[in-house]
Amino acid sequence: MVGSRMENTKKRYKELFREYISSHDVDDISMMNYFHKLFEECDVKKNKKFYRYRPFNEYTLTEIINKKIYMSKLSDFDDVYEGRYLIDDNDIQRGVNRGLIDVCNDYSQKHIRVTCFSTDKKNIPMWYYYANKHTGICAEYKFEDFSFPKNVVFLPVIYPLRREVSEYKYIPNVRQRGFGAIVNSLIKQRAWSFENEWRAIKLDESSDPIYLSLKMSKIHIGANASKESIDVIKNLIDKNGLDIQIGEMTMTETGIESFSLGSIPQEYKIKI
Template sequence: MPSCDDYYYFYKYVSLEKGLGALGIINDCTLGYNNPVNFNDPYDCMHAIDLDFTTFNKEKFEIIADGKIKATNWIKKKNQIQADLKKQICKDLTKDIRKHVAVTCFSTDPLNILMWSHYADNHKGFLVEFKFPKEYFHASFLHLKNFPLPVRYTDEFPSIKLEWDFVKSRHNSSIWVNFSNKMLLTKAKCWGYENEFRMITDINKHEGNSLILKAFNPELISSLIIGSKISKDHQNAINLSVGNFNKKHGVNIKVYNSELMESKFALTVPKHPRLDMK
């Protein structure tokens, strides 16, 4: 990931296709968190779950079924019972995870032509450069909400192994951090061009699947980069928002313009301390 001095840098692509409401990231100092069910990857947070039935027996089945089963029936139906139980548990668990978390996405590649096209309205939007102190990435690693975490890209469909009665392990934070990492931070390799990092938050029952706005520390913003095809009206609106942001928070965020390089298929941001490729 890009780094300099005491900071790591992450970039959020922002589209203005639906209007200037997207400037809320500056005007209101909020980040939008979305439920994975709304993402463009249909496999987002969908994984195979391998349940270990080693400790599963007739007595434990009778407890969860709240009823007795004859020994002869148990022998005949044990495999089918396990298969049915696995199917239901996997379905409920995936649904539960996708229902109760929300994600905001960053990239470590601010000069990716495809990313500008896909997520910044064909270069008519803008990019917010965030800086996170490097110390964040050492002091609080187990707290999934404090800083961006890297997405892992793989050709193998991820499988998560759990005990069939895994609910008993919910109190074990290391188990659930590992589980959450695999569920929320693994994607197919075809998405690798995004170089994605994610920040994760919980969804309460009142928030549902709608966009959730969360305030962030204004000092995390390092700069804004405007798309090479942005309209004059939108550029003026961004400059006004950043000016107000600077006055309100006592900072000096600068606005830069991205440009197409003349001699190769690449972008540059003139005079930017890290992104000037000329």
């Protein structure tokens, strides 16, 4: 029953997404109303949890202490097509303005800021790629702690089979540069669907670093993390009086699981 409700929610979200991007009424002034309406269709409950996979380094430790998350530019991401408008021969034949596309792509790369979340703390590819082969952490956040500014969009990513010819393809006009930039930041190639990603997105034309205020509720430490890394995190939490629980990931017969720190059953203590 729950699975069916979730599928219906996803279907409705995608339907509205297609409806909004095909509307000629959307412009950069009214765009936030559309994105907030989309969010209302996502059925995010107050007990929903989101996760960020992080390597063990000074930047991650700073995030823990300061309760802030850095919002990256699209040009910093590992997907070379991130947020870009993709056109094909049919678009060229229809007279799509290549110059406008180049201008919009440049605008998106410079002025869209993104923070990425996953809905799964047991995602092995994510542990491998973004938490440095299980030596980093997976930070857990409770949705009830989210208090994003109104100019921040928070929505799930859509993964069409072929982004360049999908029904989610979007070509902006001159009034929709900002709206189009956010839309394209929510569409990724199907190859990335394993990430189960939600994104916090902000359009900002300044060059200043941008952060979101958000505290971690729990830190899941990777199955291959060193004792030294664990000790550093424990001491950091204790020294700064942070209300953060700690879990340890380990391999089980059915996949990786998180246990309270120091409570992993002996038979599960297998390094990945």
